[in-house]
Amino acid sequence: MTYLVIFTLLICLFIFCYFFRNKNGIPTNWPLVGMLPALFQNFHRINEFFIEIMEKSSELTFLFKGPWFSNMNVIVTVDPSNVHHVLSKSFGNYVKGPKFNEIFEYLGDGIFNSDSSLWQYHRRLAHSFFGHPKFNSIFMKKIWEEMESRLIPLLNNVSKHGVEIDLYDTFKRFTFDNVCNILLDYDPKFLSLDLSPIPLFQAVNDVEEVIFRRHAMPTSMWKFMRWLGVGEEKYQKDCQMIYDFTNKMIAMKRAERKLDNPKEESEVIFDNLLTIYMNEVENHTTPTNSSNGDEFLKDAFLNFFIAGGDTTSVALSWLFYLLTKNPHVTNKIREELNAIMVERDDDDNNDDFLRKFTKHKNELVYLHGAVCETLRLYPSVPFNHKNSIESDILPSGHRIKPNMQIIFNMYAQGRMKSIWGDDCNEFKPERWITERGNIKFEPSYKFSVFGAGPRICQGKDMALTQIKIVAAAIIQRYDIEVVQGHQVVPDVSLKLQMKHGFKVKIVRC
Ligand code: HEM
Structure with missing residues (x-):
């Protein structure tokens, strides 16, 4: 009753x-x-x-x-x-905060999942790497080497035979190779002519999907499902595959270190990021709460690998998608590249793309506008969240209680009329150019695709340069055509990847 x-x-x-x-x-x-x-x-x-x-x-x-x-x-x-x-x-x-830590448990004690002194520690080490005076030239050289030796030959081959290619998958292989090459000084060669499937990528996708779903459930609900074992076996297997890869990389670097004769201090010009962390472990200068050195190295490397691996490939894919929809933008970028990198160059050596790009990259204003515009409409990381410690009142007047979650949706922010104007859904690189033809600065809290403040993305400059080098080299050489009938749609997950990939034909121009 x-x-x-x-x-x-x-x-x-x-x-x-x-x-x-x-x-x-x-x-x-x-x-x-x-x-x-x-x-x-x-x-x-x-x-x-x-x-x-x-x-x-x-x-x-x-x-x-x-x-x-x-x-x-x-x-x-x-x-x-x-x-x-x-x-x-x-x-x-x-x-x-604790809710984030639980949802993202697989990232362990790495930079993404840490706060206060542990976060400051990671941030300081990473800064010594990304902020090193040699960093820019070394990483640009690494990007260009992979382009010249593998990406361009692959695209040439595809265009010659008139076959289709999944450009998102191709970029993903390229950027994961790149990030390993930069963080470890080792190229795993995911990008190869045969393009055989990479189970590791699928594992990363699947883990991110599980983590994404956890955002939409009360903690007790997803924990109950985990206790029941719903989807758990697959999730654990995927995590293990990712850990196996990171552990393999660490073991390989350890073996290399044993073989290497200890270098004189003056000989060491630039250490890769994993080596910086390994030195810390060997010198016992890691934070006290991480007792197991190998576990700590795994967490540290994994976080940077995930941060840098798939984010730029997502941005590159959306950039080329938007260019296929807006051929007049492609033409303008091409004109800019030709005017600045070809005609204005006083050097006889016209084949030296990297040297010319380095010399003129800040003048490529229209290309910069197209990249920012892509990230505004399709931010690689579509949302971000934080947890309050104490009660507060936001500038909008909303009350915040202690331990309350705040979600920023960068995808929605980029498409708000009240923020970007009535034409906010249009792809207009001009939005990022001042009347005098310079790059227009937008504050990071309005264009928050890389986050903002002390925790802003540490790979921001690297990512922007990487996208521009790849885009410039491809736009100068090829036209990209979406395969007829292929649907390009965003997936809902931690990253704004393309749900069915990006099937295109490459035409030499
Ligand atoms: C288009 C490319 C990229 C986008 C859109 C992007 C976006 C972001 C966002 C939104 C955050 C979160 C900031 C926060 O927690 O408030 C972040 C953090 C971070 N990103 Fe990126 N990222 C990109 C590429 C990269 C690359 C290539 C690297 C280099 C490995 C990188 C390294 C990091 C690191 C280390 C953090 C953590 C910063 C911290 O917590 O202090 N990112 N990124």
Whole structure:
């Protein structure tokens, strides 16, 4: 009898809420389950869903209410002043926090998953690497070597035989090779002429999908599913495959170190990042809470490998997709490249692409605009989150309770009329160029695709340069045509990858 009364009451509540549901675009906050039904219903198109909510409610921030007793009340914001506040001004009050650490457990004690002194430690080591005076020239040389020896010959081959190629998969192989070559000084050669499938990539995708799904569930729910073993076996196997790869890389570097004669201090010009971490482990100068050196190295390397591996390939793929839709932009980039890198060059050696690129890269304003515009419309990392320590009030007036989650949706931020204007859905590199023809600066809290403040992406400059080198070399040589009937759609996951890849034909121009 009691159950019947409760059941009838709940039905009445649902009917009441249905008729009195929010008509201002904010999802209905149902009794017991909060806004979870709307989230589940729209999960497959979550980024578009956030745009709709923000646009309909004409606010740039909203409070997502989770189920009762679930601690799933989340502030979702795209408001630049809130981004600035959380990521910069009140940086000390907003951390990754325990919820993030649990969801991303597979990243262990690496930079992404750490706060306070452990994060400062990683940040300092990484800065000694990315901020080294030799870093830029070394990494550009490595990118160009791989382009010259493998990417361009592959594209030449494909264009010669008129066959289709998945450009997203190709870029992914290229950038994972690149990131290993830069972080480890070792090229695993994922990019090869035969393009045989790489199970490691599938494992990374699958793990990221599981982690992404965890965002849409109360912690107790995904933990319960894990306890039941739902999807767990596959997840554990995928994680293990990724760990096996990182451990193999570490073992290989260890073996190399044993063979190498110890170098004189003056001989060491530039250490790769893993070597920097290994020196720390050998000198016992790692943070005290990481007792196992190998485990610590695995976490450290894995985080940089994941950060740099697939993010630039996603950006490159969307750039070329947008160029296929906007051939006038391709033509303008080509004109700029020809005018600046070919005609304006006073040196006789016209084949030396890398030297010319290095010399003129800051003058390639239109190319820069096209890259920023791509990242605005298709940010490789579409969302980011932080957790509050103490209560606070955001510049938008929204109240923050202690231990509350704040999600920034960079995909929605880039497509807000109130932030970027009525033409925000158009691909316009001109948006990034001043009237005087210089690069237009946009603050990182408005264009927050690389994050902002003290935790801004450490690979930002490297990624932008990498995208521009590859784009310039390809645009000067080829036209890209999407294969007829092939659907290019974004996937919903931690990264904005292309769901069905990017099948194209390459035509020599
Ligand atoms: C288009 C390419 C890329 C995009 C859009 C991107 C975006 C981001 C974002 C949104 C964050 C999170 C910032 C935060 O937690 O507030 C981040 C962090 C980071 N990124 Fe990138 N990234 C890119 C490429 C790279 C590359 C190539 C590397 C080099 C290995 C890299 C290394 C890092 C590192 C180390 C962090 C952690 C910073 C920290 O927590 O202190 N990223 N990136």
